[in-house]
Amino acid sequence: MIIDKSGTTPLYIQIREDLRESIASGALAPGDRLPAVTALAAERGVTPATIRRALSDLVDENLIYTHVGRGTFVGENPDRSAGKPSATPFRQESSGKAARRLAQNVQASLLEMLSLAQKPSVIAFTRGVGNLDSVEQDILARMTKQALAHGEEGYWDYGDPKGILSLRKAIARQYSRRGLVISPEQILVTNGSQQATALIAQQTAENGNRVLCETPCYTGGTNAFSAFNVPIETVTRDQDGPLPDRFASGDDQDAVFYLCPILHNPMGTDCSSERRKAVTDWARQNHALILSDEVFHDLHFEEDGVPHSFLDEPGPERVAVMGSLSKSFIAGLRVGWIISSEERIRTLTRIKKTMDLGCPPLIQGIAREFLDTEYESHRHKVSALYRERRDRTLSALARHMPDGVTWTRPQGGFQLWVTLPAPYSSVALFLRGIDNGVAFLPGPLQDINNRFVSSFRLCYGSLAPEIIETGIERLAKTVKHYLSRPPSENGLTGLGDF
Structure with a gap:
């Protein structure tokens, strides 16, 4: 052949x-x-x-x-x-494809149910977005003016499909503050980190690589691979990272492993050094690629305690790291990036050119001005804001939640993971919560196979402290009433295994 x-x-x-x-x-x-x-x-x-x-x-x-x-x-x-x-x-239709189609339908049904959280009377801990109170009202106008001051004609053309050089240099300087030496040629600017994942997914589909993904996880990442019909094997994780037993295998040549090692979405915790070493050793042994989603890195509360990037170990040849301004600044700016080896960046750039020819140069100019002039002060400001909301959430949970309910303690960011006693269902609890004016993200929406039925994600970043207090009181009241009856008597029908 x-x-x-x-x-x-x-x-x-x-x-x-x-x-x-x-x-x-x-x-x-x-x-x-x-x-x-x-x-x-x-x-x-x-x-x-x-x-x-x-x-x-x-x-x-x-x-x-x-x-x-x-x-x-x-x-x-x-x-x-x-x-x-x-x-x-x-x-x-094969059983494998039929199962994937069924899982997609279940996800669609759960997402449709989530629209109930948009009621004005509902306190919604559902949105994984930052708090706009941290953003100065005129900052985009000022950054745009500064960007145009460098010469408006510089933004008239398509620009370099990798991203304008001055922005890539600004991103490289941010990583140099972490002790990482990154060349602008190792950086590809993307329309948010979601496009970065999609680029890797398309390359993976073309090469026929095997894909592993930790779970629970940010399903926007797994959806990017599913869009290219790439089969995904899940690796269960706990608050310390992906369970290490899976990485004892030596039969994963050229595989791709997608994970969020820093302030994990949805758990809010860091991958431990022992778990990171297991992943690193596995990648080296199998000539595999670690796709590391590090968009929450700069929202860590303890700067001395931030784990090293996988760029440091095992390095760019075995790693592709994704970053973004969507969580730490403004999601609507849609500025993200991917850092890897120069060879891989050249390949991904060719793929990106078929999508959009490159990100808008003026938007990149605005991002460059922000990174070079105001990012550090903004980062400290927003970190303090989320720490206050994290502490308020943890305090309210400790005071109001009944025995048997557990939750993670985030080291940064704006989300945490709550677990009910098994086999109580977060989906049934969600429907009860809507009636009591509170909402969250049920666990099955954080897993491609719709597991983690007893767990759910709480996002507190966009809520004021006093609203957080009221919301947790409503949630705890709902949980207490739900747990007071056997799980088989939840009073709801048509939920099946949920």
Whole structure:
């Protein structure tokens, strides 16, 4: 088989279709054993991860099956018409794809339910956004004026698709204050960190890499991979980080692991040094990529206690770090970035050019002015604001919540994770809470498989301290009433496992 590495068709799709045609033509007969993944990869000049992605699709279609310890075989009754036009518009959907579709429908239903939190009478601990009280009213006007003072004509053209050089230098200076030496050529400016994740997701889909993601997690990240039909394996985490047992495996060559190691969303805690070492060792052993979401880094309350970036260890060759001004400044500015090796940044820049040719230069100029002139003072101001709200939230929880309910203690940012005694449901509690004028984010919305039913996220960043106090009182009253009855008698129907 000849692989077209310069074409637009992803490598794994080329390999998948070649194998599909071999099965359809009879060149691969029922019961035939396929060569090992490493042999197929060497034969076709691709990575083992690309082969695994191609085989995964064929398993989903029941054309092949895998027997642990023996290998991969052609199915006994493969569809010989595979790849040919069907006489019927319907086709049998694989169990794997059907399960993913069902999970997406569950997520959509839960998100629709979340719209109830928009009632004016409801105190909503749902929004993962910053507090606009920390932003001076005329700051955008001042930053725009300063940016234009450097020459309006500099913003007339598209600009460098990597991002204007002066902004990339300003970002590099921010990291130098953390002791990291970063070149502007290692930085790609993006429309928020969400686009940074999408760029990595598209590259991952094209290469056929395996993807792991900690859970619970920020599902905007996992949604970016799902949009490119990339299968995701979840790795459970607790308040200290992803559980280390999963990283003892040596069979994750070229995999990608997405995590939020600093002020984790939704838990608000840092990944411990022991867990970080397990992830670092795994990445080195498997030639894997750590996709580190560090957008909350500058909202840490204890500057001396901020964990080192993965850029420090294992370094840019094995790491892509995402940053943003959305959490620490203004979400509407939509300025984010990704830092990695120069080679990876060049590849991601080519992908980004097909999306938008680059971020708006004037917006980048405004961000540069802010980083160079006011960011440090603003960061200290907003950190103090969130610390006050964190302390008010923790104090209210300690005073009002009944025994058996636990929560994390954030080291920064504006969110924490609450857990009810199992098997009480945060979804059932949410519906009760709406009636009592309080809302939060149920745990199943923080996991692609809709688990963590007994947990929920509280975001306090956008609420005034006195509103936080009232909201926690309402929440605790709702929890006490809910826990006073057996979980099977929640008085609600149609929730299924939720």
